[in-house]
Amino acid sequence: MKKFMLLIITICFAAILNAQSNTGVIPQGTVLVKDKHYFSPNGKFSLCYQADGNLVVYKHIRPKNIVPLWNSGRYFSGKCIFQNDGNLVIYYDNGKAVWDAKDKWKDASGNTPLETLYSHELRVQDDGNVVIYCVAPTKPKPRYVAMFHTNTAGR
Secondary structure, X not given: OHXXXXXXXXXXXXXXXXXXXXXOEEOOOEEOOEOOEEEXXXXXXXXXXXXXXXXXXXXXXXXXXXXXXEEOOOOOOEEEEEOOOOOEEEEEOOOOEEEEOHHHOOOOOOOOOOHHHOEEEEEEOOOOOEEEEEEEOOOOOOEEEEEXXXXXXXX
């Protein structure tokens, strides 16, 4: 009976984790797991930090038929982090940053906004775009401002 209950608990826990992983949102502070696909809610698109060090957006047409839509163009051993400051950064093993999304964060006047005052979300969207949003706590609803995107919507 104990083994059966443990099996049921394990299945329920796995189902909860799977449901949470398909929200399309990657939380701040996440170290992307190499070769793990972070899926959009509809499951048709994913973001993957590959073992070769390249960050890639994929379109999933059918099982075993996936098409790359965008990539960071970096190939090396290291890690990719969606940092607490909202920046998505790829690091060499020695800790030196080699690519980041923040250098693309500009407002209409060309200035970097005060993004560190707010929370951020990295989203893999159902339209195929991967976006970092700055979430401003406005009322009655938060305001989402796109800070970086892969420009892969509708592809």
